[in-house]
Amino acid sequence: MDDRINNAPCGYIAMTHEGFIQEVNHTFLMELGYPLIDVLDKHIESFMSTANKLIFHSYFYPFIHLNGHVDELFISLKDCSGNSIPYLLNGRRLERDGVEVFDCILMQMGRRVDYEHELRAAKHQMEEAYKEKETALAKLVTLHAEIEKKQAELLEMNALLLEMSHTDKLTGLKNRRYFQEALDGLIQGYPVDHQPFSLFILDIDHFKRVNDTYGHQIGDDVLERLGSILKSQARKEDIAARYGGEEFVLLLPQVDRDESTEMAENLRHIVACSIWETASITVSIGIATYTQDDTSTSLLKKADKALYLSKEMGRNRVTHAMDLT
Structure with a gap:
């Protein structure tokens, strides 16, 4: 492990x-x-x-x-x-x-439960303090400060739990669930802003051979390293996620067909030229750019078909779905 x-x-x-x-x-x-x-x-x-x-x-x-x-x-x-x-x-x-x-x-959750108990106790004390005369005002201020502190700590813990539920534990990228929600959000917003967007599906070429030859630990290291490359190449507004196994996805807001192809070729080249513990690692990439007739399912199917063609044509390639028609 x-x-x-x-x-x-x-x-x-x-x-x-x-x-x-x-x-x-x-x-x-x-x-x-x-x-x-x-x-x-x-x-x-x-x-x-x-x-x-x-x-x-x-x-x-x-x-x-x-x-x-x-x-x-x-x-x-x-x-x-x-x-x-x-x-x-x-x-x-x-x-x-x-x-x-x-x-x-x-x-x-022991600490969180304790915080909630402390919050309820502090609120109860604050309600009692309101019934007191002016001599209780100093105590009231102190209790209010304690509540704010506990609420801030609870919010921080909730934020950590939410981030963990959206993150792939091996690569540190977003997980499939988060990616799907983000994709649905872009599709829902398209009728309003009409901003183009594209997505990549990346698959590591011959990844089974890596596991069979070098072992699953090295395979995990390759997945983790590729995740780091995706993070370093993604823009602030992009969403890089692990889609499953050796497949990764990259969601690119405000990126059209031509720009997405250029970005994918650059990413493919960086992966191929990187130094790996194995002999070499390459990726095949399929791209799809959203049209108003697409759903999330159809868009992913287009990218997946483009990825399949990249592999059929010899791997270490980029194919855009619009090139299939």
């Missing part, structure tokens, strides 16, 4: 679709106080109370099978001493080596 994931400031587990834990990071083990041997191959529900098992069954399994992800599930797990530890869970269904697994991150 990558050291950054292993020591991330939140718990991480990977489990089978039946719920048996296959991987777990050091942070999660430290928070619950279990040794690794007591967690691996154990069912996730063995760490839950009966009430939490019912919550998990009625929410987690139906939603992740229906939508492919679960967001912000409030669940409690038992630590090694039997204490209940509250968590906020985000999960995603994916296939790894042909086997369906669930990747989950767990943000411990």
Whole structure:
């Protein structure tokens, strides 16, 4: 497991679709106080109370099978001493080596719950202070300042949780969900502003060969490095995201057909000329530019067909969907 994931400031587990834990990071083990041997191959529900098992069954399994992800599930797990530890869970269904697994991150919510209790207590005290005479004004000012501080801390924690739910943990890019929401937003705004926009779908050429030859750790390093290249080449208004596996997407507001092709060729060249741990890495790119007849589905299909042609023509190529007609 990558050291950054292993020591991330939140718990991480990977489990089978039946719920048996296959991987777990050091942070999660430290928070619950279990040794690794007591967690691996154990069912996730063995760490839950009966009430939490019912919550998990009625929410987690139906939603992740229906939508492919679960967001912000409030669940409690038992630590090694039997204490209940509250968590906020985000999960995603994916296939790894042909086997369906669930990747989950767990943000411990103890501090947040404490903040909310403190906020309620402080507000109650403030209401009582309003009933006092002028001698209570100084106390009222102090309590108000404490509330503002706690609210600011709570907002900061919520912002962190929201960012984590929108971010791919390996590459640091936005995830597919965030990209889809941004694409839908541009399409909805087009009738008003009539601003052109384009999108790329990038696929690493012969990525399976990289994993088979150098191992999955080097494969992950390649994905992470390509993510860094995309971030460095994207403009402030662009959205770079990991679409799935070795596929990446780049959403380019206010970019038409000609400019998008030029930008894609530049990106393709930078990747091909970069120094990699493997012999070489190249990408094939498919481009689509939005027209008023498009939907998000049709636009992605156009880009995907263009990507397919880039691969058919020998890879390490750029193809625009408009060149297919």
